[in-house]
């Protein structure tokens with residue numbers, strides 16, 4: 001493929017994603033012989049403020065063969081007009097052969113969920129429906145556990161709407177000094193990694209199933225989490241590929257289901273509970289979020305989305321109800337402002353509701 005005409009000599013020209021892709025399309029994958037774009041090696045390409053970033057996802061067996069290619073790509077993109085800098089992260093995942101053993105094989109090799117080295121426990125925070133406050137709960141629980149002295153990681157696996165960088169007030173890109181491992185970000189005592197940090201915040205990310213699985217696996221195995229007492233995983237809403245992959249690849253110690261009291265959210269939450277039951281992941285409990293609204297002006301309490309629906313459901317399903325978190329503007333402002341309420345107003349009633357859950361998780365040995 002030939003390059004689009006470069007606008008040499010024009011310092012004001014801004015480089016586009018298409019121009020970068022055209023350069024990359026001319027680079028041959030040393031293994032398949034096709035272009036590295038066609039071979040699906042280039043992932044999460046973003047062009048932002050003249051800075052080009054992308055991930056080259058290659059098989060671990062051939063990582064060395066790609067180092068030169070990475071350097072070539074870097075210098076060719078740097079040479080484009082309008083490019084200030086280039087950041088390429090070369091990530092090597094384990095070889096695709098033998099095929100992933102998802103159903104269990106007759107071989108003696110251990111199949112199924114594995115413990116992630118250095119991580120004592122993994123808790124998934126899930127919801128059946130989007131927008132019920134799952135990410136808010138995950139961020140507050142992670143910070144509250146850290147404040148209790150636990151070594152906490154937070155993995156934002158919500159690939160369709162990663163929000164943890166914003167909630168934890170973290171920006172910038174994770175570094176990969178050796179091209180193999182990724183250094184996570186850290187704030188409020190929480191070690192955090194998000195797929196959102198590898199992509200452009202304004203860009204809709206269309207993840208294909210296998211790409212998603214590769215990315216999730218990388219997040220678990222190539223991020224330098226360090227020693228953790230607990231890793232909280234903020235899952236995307238619903239019962240899709242990410243949930244399945246996570247439960248199949250990593251040993252999950254438990255799941256927390258977040259729901260609003262409304263029937264429709266509860267219906268979806270039930271599907272989520274069903275899925276975890278089928279995957280063999282123990283349910284730690286349910287959290288009713290946006291349980292009751294307390295007016296910040298007059299203190300009047302009203303039940304915008306109903307109240308007690310999750311408690312009734314939890315009882316029916318014989319799953320503990322961990323908390324009823326009120327709908328309060330301070331919770332939203334804190335989350336939007338990059339300092340969850342347990343950090344920004346730790347003594348408020350809203351923060352105490354989250355902190356109690358964290359303390360209970362510790363005392364029950366879950367975190």
Ligand SMILES: Nc1ncnc2c1ncn2[C@@H]1O[C@H](COP(=O)(O)OP(=O)(O)OP(=O)(O)O)[C@@H](O)[C@H]1O
Pocket residue numbers: 127129130131132133134135136137158161163236237289290325326327328329330331332333335336
């Ligand atoms: N208890 C609460 N009180 C007030 N606002 C809340 C509360 N919980 C969540 N919110 C706000 O609701 C919005 C959605 O929350 P959040 O992003 O945590 O939901 P989510 O379930 O993770 O959504 P998605 O799955 O779509 O990412 C955010 O603006 C958040 O600040």
